[in-house]
Amino acid sequence: MAAPAAPATFVWTMRMDASRIDGQRAMTTTTTETLDRPGTGQTQWFASWFDSHYYHKLYAHRNDTEAAGFIDALIDRLQPDEDAGVLDLGCGAGRHAKYLASKGFCVTGIDLAAASIREAKRWERPGLRFARHDMRVPFGRNAFDYVFNMFTSFGYFDEPAEHLGVVRNIAAALKPGGRLVLDYLNVSYAESRLTPEESRTIDGVTYRVTRWTDDGHFFKRIAIEDARAAQRLEHVERVAKFTRRDFERMFARHDLAIEAVYGDYRLNPYNDRTSPRLILVARKPESAWESTRPTRLTNRQDGLFAREVLADAAESLR
Numbered sequence: 001m002a003a004p005a006a007p008a009t010f011v012w013t014m015r016m017d018a019s020r021i022d023g024q025r026a027m028t029t030t031t032t033e034t035l036d037r038p039g040t041g042q043t044q045w046f047a048s049w050f051d052s053h054y055y056h057k058l059y060a061h062r063n064d065t066e067a068a069g070f071i072d073a074l075i076d077r078l079q080p081d082e083d084a085g086v087l088d089l090g091c092g093a094g095r096h097a098k099y100l101a102s103k104g105f106c107v108t109g110i111d112l113a114a115a116s117i118r119e120a121k122r123w124e125r126p127g128l129r130f131a132r133h134d135m136r137v138p139f140g141r142n143a144f145d146y147v148f149n150m151f152t153s154f155g156y157f158d159e160p161a162e163h164l165g166v167v168r169n170i171a172a173a174l175k176p177g178g179r180l181v182l183d184y185l186n187v188s189y190a191e192s193r194l195t196p197e198e199s200r201t202i203d204g205v206t207y208r209v210t211r212w213t214d215d216g217h218f219f220k221r222i223a224i225e226d227a228r229a230a231q232r233l234e235h236v237e238r239v240a241k242f243t244r245r246d247f248e249r250m251f252a253r254h255d256l257a258i259e260a261v262y263g264d265y266r267l268n269p270y271n272d273r274t275s276p277r278l279i280l281v282a283r284k285p286e287s288a289w290e291s292t293r294p295t296r297l298t299n300r301q302d303g304l305f306a307r308e309v310l311a312d313a314a315e316s317l318r
Contacts, residue, residue: 060202064095067150070265071099074181077260077267078281080105084145087173089135090153094120100148101128110139135166140173147174149182155240163240164250171254174284180256184278186263187241190218192273216241244272247280256282 080086084105088097091109093116101107110133111117120130133139136157147170157163170180191213199208206225213219220237248258259282262268263275270278 066265067095068099070150070183071096071103073265073267075103078146078179078181080146085143085175086146086148087139087144089139089147089149089170090151091120091130092116092151092153094123094130096148096150097128097130098123101125108144110135135169136162138169138172142175143173145175145178147178147180149180151183152185152239154182154184155242156238157240163242164253167250167256168254171256171284176284177286178284179259180251180280180282180284182247182280182282184242184247184280185218185239186270186272186275186278187243188272189274189276194218213241244270244278244280247278251280251282255285257285258282 082104086097086100086105086107088094088100088107088109091097091111092113094109097107097109097120104127106127107129109117109120109128109130111120111130112132112134114132117130117132124130149170154166155163157166174180194211194213196212197208197210199206201207204227208223208225210221210223211219218237218239218241222235222237224233224235226233244261251258258280261270261281262277262279263270264277264279267279268275
């Protein structure tokens with residue numbers, strides 16, 4: 001199985017060196033971490049797994065009807081402006097972004113997985129675009145009315161600073177008064193319903209899944225038995241056990257105030273024990289006067305990047 005291709009030129013002018021894939025690195029070993037963490041020589045698991053056709057086969061059962069119902073419920077509750085700018089952060093192949101765009105919003109989807117973005121780009125049109133990008137690298141300043149992060153597309157990174165960095169990037173990318181919608185697993189619910197082992201056969205390929213936890217993470221090992229492959233493949237997913245309180249702390253660090261918490265895709269009230277999901281709606285202050293702490297650029301590149309993104313965004317809407 002070949003390594004992911006190096007990312008194509010990003011449609012926005014960006015400095016991508018920190019998150020570039022090494023196109024020469026092999027992916028046929030049992031470990032699946034092939035992406036360097038920005039600023040380090042270390043690699044992480046999600047880069048190859050989310051870019052694998054086995055991943056897309058295993059999770060092809062995801063329910064588009066349920067996703068559409070979730071988006072409809074959010075639109076009804078949030079009442080976004082008709083021309084709102086929306087970022088689908090960790091968009092995958094674009095199922096949420098496509099539906100949002102069908103409602104008339106101006107939608108951008110970004111994801112690290114090259115295969116997912118290639119698939120998503122098939123659906124591009126005016127008001128809907130996709131690009132490959134690592135969410136740990138800034139993606140705009142005051143650029144979006146809403147940022148959606150769906151289906152536990154968070155919590156994958158090694159260091160707490162990386163998760164905080166993503167929250168910082170979200171806060172920077174939101175316009176004043178903009179909102180984040182973050183859809184995460186509910187730790188208590190997931191722990192109580194953990195299935196230790198299961199197997200599935202899809203198109204002649206057997207996936208043997210093993211699940212376990214430690215104090216800080218959920219783990220899922222996927223052993224893949226494919227007679228057409230040179231050897232048995234194995235991927236291990238890892239997701240942090242972030243609770244409502246953890247998100248409150250992370251958001252507060254970057255002046256995102258939680259307005260609502262829901263427990264499922266119908267937006268029923270959240271219950272720590274019985275809700276399958278932890279869905280948070282958080283708002284960026286309208287102005288510095290409303291903020292509880294001063295806002296500032298974390299580094300010079302943030303400011304340069306913001307000007308480049310906004311210039312390109314303005315051009316794309318003409």
